[in-house]
Amino acid sequence: MKDFLLRVFTWWNGATFGTLRTTRLYGEPVGEDEFGNRYYRTRGGKKDPALGIERRWVIYNGYAEGSAVPPGWNGWLRHTVDVPPSKEDYKPKEWELPHLPNLTGTADAYRPKGSTLSTGHRPPATGDYEAWVPGN
Numbered sequence: 001m002k003d004f005l006l007r008v009f010t011w012w013n014g015a016t017f018g019t020l021r022t023t024r025l026y027g028e029p030v031g032e033d034e035f036g037n038r039y040y041r042t043r044g045g046k047k048d049p050a051l052g053i054e055r056r057w058v059i060y061n062g063y064a065e066g067s068a069v070p071p072g073w074n075g076w077l078r079h080t081v082d083v084p085p086s087k088e089d090y091k092p093k094e095w096e097l098p099h100l101p102n103l104t105g106t107a108d109a110y111r112p113k114g115s116t117l118s119t120g121h122r123p124p125a126t127g128d129y130e131a132w133v134p135g136n
Contacts, residue, residue, distance in 0.1 A: 028044070034070065056076065058073070058077060065101065072090040
């Protein structure tokens with residue numbers, strides 16, 4: 001029962017029934033990435049009259065996180081390239097990093113020097129700041 005309610009009311013835990021229905025009726029599978037995300041386009045590459053291009057979408061494997069889309073598939077989803085990585089021998093560029101999940105809110109989140117949440121001692125103010133005082 002819990003899974004049923006999650007499918008109906010939450011979009012971030014995987015595809016909703018509406019998305020699955022639309023995918024089944026109008027979509028065709030294009031491929032799958034190393035994270036288990038599945039990619040689709042409009043059946044037969046038919047162009048959407050409102051967009052003038054074919055629709056492309058992803059159904060995430062689990063939690064819907066946009067940063068979990070690898071660079072090759074991201075280029076295909078955004079119509080930067082026409083050939084999906086599943087149909088070619090895609091090799092990532094040397095500057096493309098592997099996926100890291102969003103670490104915001106975790107102990108591993110980025111905390112710059114001077115952050116009140118970072119470990120260590122915060123450096124004192126350097127004197128180049130004057131606080132605003134009402135009435136001055």
